[in-house]
Amino acid sequence: DTVMTQSPLSSPVTLGQPASISCRSSQSLVHSDGNTYLTWLHQMPGQPPRPLIHHTSSRFSGVPDRFSGSGAGTDFTLKISRVETEDVGVYYCMQATHFPHTFGQGTRLEIK
């Protein structure tokens, strides 16, 4: 299975400051069709996950441009340029290149 390892697992951030979450996969996420199926999701308590980023760096419709994704191969990063109150919660990376599809452990973002 493709293991997805996120760091940090917890991230206290000051409002208005940037935040960054790393996600590393145990094998390359480049699919045979040339695409990289790496997604970032945000989950608040009691809510279903909200997809933020797909194909490593493309924002889903309605996602604020303070969220950005980057990376390639096995190393990926989610950045929030200026953290807002509504950004608290747990962030997951997910790969859909290899079966079984797998998630990272989650990174809890909290306000200092």
Place this chain on the structure above:
Amino acid sequence: EVQLVESGGGLVQPGGSLRLSCVVSGFTFSRLAMSWVRQAPGKGLEWVSGIRIGGGDTYYADSVKGRFTVSRDDSTNTLYLQLNSLRVEDTALYSCSTWYGTGIYYDYWGPGTLVTVSS
């Protein structure tokens, strides 16, 4: 707008069975590949199963292979997950998601249905 609504969860004893349903509206269901994802209480997300357009290809996590079966009925826009030989560790919120077919992937998620396995 695409909407997914799960049902069928409940309390079941170890070794028991349940069938979960996910009804999709707002998109042509037959053009969607779908997945099931679960989340145990207080834990992270775990992919469970996927089914391609047409239903001919299905995929499972090792933890459920041989016990769970995914299927679909395109005439009723419904995705199913048959859960057999349930274990305490299968206790989780089970959610369906659009795998691909909308132009992106994993872009729509249902709120989930809770399965509790306990004696």
